[in-house]
Amino acid sequence: MNRNRFCFFLPFLLLLSCTNQMSKTSPTTATSLPAFDKEGHRGARGLMPENTIPAMLKALELGVTTLEMDAHITKDKQVILSHDPYLNPDHVLLPSGDEIPAADAKKYVLYQLDYEQIRQFDAGSKRNPKFPEQQPVKTRKPLLADVIDAVQAQVQREQLPQPFYNIETKSKASTDGKNHPAPEEFVKLLMQVVEEKNISEWVIIQSFDVRTLQVMQQQYPHVKTSLLVENPKGIDWNLEQLGFTPNIYSPYYKLVTPKLVEQSHAKGLKIVPWTVNKLSDMQQLQQMGVDGIITDYPNLFQEL
Template identity: 45%
Template sequence: MFEIDFSLPILSLLTGSALLFAGCHSAPKSELRTDKNSRLATFFDIQGHRGARGLLPENTIPAFLKALELGVTTLELDLAVSNDRKLVVSHEPWFSSEICSKPNGEPIAPADERAHLIYQMNYSEISAYDCGRRGHPRFPTQKPMQVCKPLFQDVVKAAEAYVQEKNLPAIFYNIETKCTPEGDNRLHPAPAEFVEILLREIRLLKIESRTIVQSFDVRTLQEMRRLAPNIRLALLVENNDTLEKNLEKLGFVPEIYSPDAALVNAALISAAHEKKMLVIPWTVNEPDTMTHLAELGADGIITDYPDRAHFLLEK
C-alpha cells in the first residue's frame, strides 16, 4: 500500500495551477490548520462524488477508476452494510428504483424499493442486482453499463492497483456512513457496530492515514473519534443552523466542515478556518460555482463531474 508524501507542494492534478488558488486565500493554509489538516492543506481537494456519477454509474469501480483517470485527489463514496456484515458501496441502504434492476433484469418499482434492503441480504445476493445498465435519468451524459454494487474492499484494491500502475500520487478516501437513528438495526447496524466494521476494514486495507469519515449522523462521527482519534472526520451539513450550533450537536470540532454548496459564503469559510477546519462543499457541478467557491477560500469541492473540475484547474 502507498503512503502519501506530504512534503509534495501539490498533487499532480494541480501542477501548474497552484498559483490560481494560492491567491484566493488571505493567509497561508498552514497557519489555519491543525496538524492532521496540514497534510491535506497542500492542495485544493477535488473529490469525485460517488466516483464520477455524471459520467459512469455511481459508486461503482468503473466510476472510481474514471475519477482517478481524471485526476481527482479524493474518492468520495457511501457505505451500507450487508446481512453478512460486509461493507457495500451504496448511497441508499436499498436498491434504488431510479437506477437498479432485479437479478432477472426487471427494473425495481419505486413502491418496491424497501423490499430490497441491503441489510437483509448477503453480498452474494446483492451482487446479482444491476445498477448501471439503465443509465441515470438525471445524468444524461452518464454512460450506461451493466455493473453491480461493489464491496468497499474491492474498490480500494482496484484504486490502489490503478494508482500503482499509473505511477500516480497516493489517493485519499472520503467515506460516508449512511446511517440514521430511524434506521438502526433495520436498515443498518447501530453506530457502534457500523463504525467497528468500518474501522476494521480501513486498518486491514492500510489506508488509515488517507481516510476521511463523513456523515450527517453525528453518532457515527462521535464513535469514530472515540475509537480512532487519528482519523480525519467531516461533518456533512444541509440545514440552516449556524456553524456553532452544528458543532454543538457534534460535541467537538472535526477536521472538515462539509456543507451543501448553497450554504457557503465567505463568513462561513472564515469562521470555519478560525476553528482550524477545512471547508469542502458538496455537490459542485458547474465550473462557475467551482471558481466562486475557490475564490471564497474553500479548500476543495465534491463533484459529480471531475472532468469539469480538471478543465477549470488546467485553465
C-alpha cells in the same frame, strides 16, 4: 556511561520515545489533506454509475485528489458502497435484467440481504435519468474492500498520486437496526476494512450522523473526520451538536458564504462544500476561499 554522557543523550532518548509513542497513537497526522481538494462525488456520478468501481477508476483518470463514496452494511456484515439503503429502481436492475417493479421500489433493503444476493443485481446498465451524460456499464454494487483493491492497483499501475478515500457512513437514529447497525458496530465494521487494507492515513470518515463521528473520535482519533451539513443553523450550532472539532466542515454548497469560510478557517477547519455541478458555482466558491469541492463531474476540475 558517565553522568555527563547520560545528560547529553537524555533529551535525544526522550524525543525518540515521544516520536515512537506518537507513531503508535496518531499515525495519520503526518498526512496532510490536499491544498485544494478535488473530490469525485460517488466516484464520478455524472459520468459513470454511482458508487461503483468504474466510477472510482474514472475519477482517478480525471485526476481527483479524493474519491468520495457512501457505505452501507449488509445482513452478513459486509461493507458495501451504496447511497440508498435499498436497491434503487432508478438505476438498478433485477438479476434477470428486468426493471424493479414500482411496487417493490424499497423492497430490497441492503441490511436485510446478504452480499451474495446483492451482487446479482445490475447496478450500472440502467442510466440514472438525472445524469444524461452517464455512461451505462454492467456492474454491481461493490464491497469497499474490492473498491480499495481496484483503486490501489490502478494507482500502482499508472504511477498516480495516492488519493484520499472520503467515506460516508449512511446512518441515522430512526433507522438503527432496520437499514443499518448501531453507530458502534457500523464504525467497527468499516474500520476493520480500512485497517486491513492499511489505508487509515488516507481515509476521511464523513457523516450527517454525528453519532458515527463521535465513535470515530473516541476510538479512532487518528483518522480524519468530516461533518456533513445541510441545515442553515450555522457552524457554531453544528459543532456544538458534534462535540468536537473535526478536520473538515462540509456544508451544502448553497450555504457557503465568505463569512462561513472565514469562520471555518478561524476554527482550524477546512471547508469542502457539496455537491457542486456547475463550473460557474465552482469558480465562485473558489474565489470565496473554500478548501475543496465535491462534484458529480470531476472533469470540470480541468477547467478551474
